Amino acid sequence: QVQLQESGAGLVKPSETLSLTCVVSGYSISSGYYWGWIRQSPGKGLEWIGNIHHSGTTYYNPSLESRVTMSVDTSRNQFSLNLRSVTAADTAVYYCASLYSSTDGFDYWGQGTLVTVSS
């Protein structure tokens, strides 16, 4: 069974960079699949941030593309999210998840991690 666990700073200052990592267990990232990030702002719905393949191919939400970078580290079986120039609007629970292809539903999810943007 694939398991995912997010980690990273829970508090980020405005204008700085939000950085999160998702460790995958029970499956080798190099074996395939795509890996994604989704967020849920307080009182709002879910928003797709982007997907990455183990080859490094990325797909980003156009609404965030100018500030997002995703990367994968196959040696550590993990992938990461960087979101630059954050504001209070980026405060959210961030989830990592797996999906079979670049355009697909998400089958396995992490529990999510709350990131608050505040000075």
Next chain:
Amino acid sequence: DIQMTQSPSSLSASVGDRVTITCQASHDITNYLNWYQLKPGKAPRVLIYDASNLETGVPSRFSASGSGTHFTLTINSLQPEDIATYYCQQYENLPLTFGGGTKVEIK
């Protein structure tokens, strides 16, 4: 972008009731739709894939139907453990988009 309109945004029902949630897509997405259950502090769970297929391990009281632009999720005989927020998600095209969510509570 494909907009997903979900209704109602919240509902309150009694244990044993039948509950129906709808999701409307702004464009034809054939059957490229998932339904998820979210509970605070827990990993989200996929309930339904490809619009109508029950994910392994999901109780049979959950069912779903639809194609094109109109989709429904039904919970037959609502149970206390079904208290959660439910979301639809289309994967016909990027960007992947979700409905606004339906919060289900027990009356």
